Amino acid sequence: MNCAANRAHDGMRNQLSSPDATTFRFLWRSRAWLICILGAALCVVGQAAEMKPGEVVTNSVGMKLAWIPAGSFTMGSPKSEPFRITNETQTRETVAKGFWLGVTEVTQKQWREVMGTNPSFFKGDELPVEHIAWHDAAEFCRRLGDKEKKRYRLPTGVEREYACRAGTATAYHTGDGEGALRKAGWFNKNSGNKTHPVGLKQPNAWGLYDMHGNVSEWIAQRPAKDLYRTESKLVNLEIKDGRDHRGGSWGLPAGDCRSASRHRNNGKYRYFDLGFRVVCEKE
Numbered sequence: 131m132n133c134a135a136n137r138a139h140d141g142m143r144n145q146l147s148s149p150d151a152t153t154f155r156f157l158w159r160s161r162a163w164l165i166c167i168l169g170a171a172l173c174v175v176g177q178a179a180e181m182k183p184g185e186v187v188t189n190s191v192g193m194k195l196a197w198i199p200a201g202s203f204t205m206g207s208p209k210s211e212p213f214r215i216t217n218e219t220q221t222r223e224t225v226a227k228g229f230w231l232g233v234t235e236v237t238q239k240q241w242r243e244v245m246g247t248n249p250s251f252f253k254g255d256e257l258p259v260e261h262i263a264w265h266d267a268a269e270f271c272r273r274l275g276d277k278e279k280k281r282y283r284l285p286t287g288v289e290r291e292y293a294c295r296a297g298t299a300t301a302y303h304t305g306d307g308e309g310a311l312r313k314a315g316w317f318n319k320n321s322g323n324k325t326h327p328v329g330l331k332q333p334n335a336w337g338l339y340d341m342h343g344n345v346s347e348w349i350a351q352r353p354a355k356d357l358y359r360t361e362s363k364l365v366n367l368e369i370k371d372g373r374d375h376r377g378g379s380w381g382l383p384a385g386d387c388r389s390a391s392r393h394r395n396n397g398k399y400r401y402f403d404l405g406f407r408v409v410c411e412k413e
């Protein structure tokens with residue numbers, strides 16, 4: 131019985147050592163390696179697809195946009211913050227989806243390329259465009275979106291403050307007090323009463339410039355889905371409704387340039403310290 135079993139076992143061993151078995155083992159091992167290699171490759175591709183905070187892309191009009199990751203933050207200011215006003219009550223907010231945000235305010239050169247005009251009071255390709263009503267900014271987004279087949283819009287108030295703070299809880303992304311603002315932006319004490327070329331001051335942790343000062347920036351106040359291809363409806367609405375703008379400007383004191391500071395005007399209002407920057411939604 132034992133001899134028979136040994137013979138059978140020897141037979142199996144001989145079979146496994148045959149050329150067919152060797153080929154099978156080779157193929158099996160190769161497949162295992164192939165799976166390992168494919169897995170590693172997918173891992174690398176996956177990491178590449180995951181954008182890093184502050185990662186920059188450049189669009190068709192030379193506008194740089196930084197990746198703003200999803201996350202939660204405290205919006206508004208603490209009661210102890212100097213110059214705070216009562217509409218800055220702190221709330222916990224979540225930005226559910228990451229998005230691309232203009233690294234700077236829209237420049238006159240970028241505006242001209244999309245709109246074919248330049249309504250600005252101060253002239254210069256790299257100066258921020260101003261004298262822009264809210265619906266002008268919305269129209270710019272619509273045309274740029276049509277040109278690139280992407281979804282451009284104004285940032286919401288939550289998105290704008292979240293991006294401005296970039297993880298900070300101080301009055302400015304550079305810290306507290308006027309000295310901190312001097313590093314980050316142009317306001318009434320360092321501007322010489324005019325706009326300045328974008329991107330000259332210290333950016334925040336996500337690479338955003340002029341989030342404090344230079345020109346104040348119109349923001350969206352409705353869910354993003356309401357901001358597309360409904361221009362005539364929005365124009366009618368804004369006659370009744372005010373629109374917020376954020377960040378303060380070259381003409382305003384330091385207290386009005388804080389991360390939490392909010393300003394409101396009629397959406398038809400055009401002034402030489404009021405411009406905007408854009409969001410491009412992730413496809």
Ligand SMILES: [Ca+2]
Nearest residue numbers: 340343345377
């Ligand atoms: Ca600004």
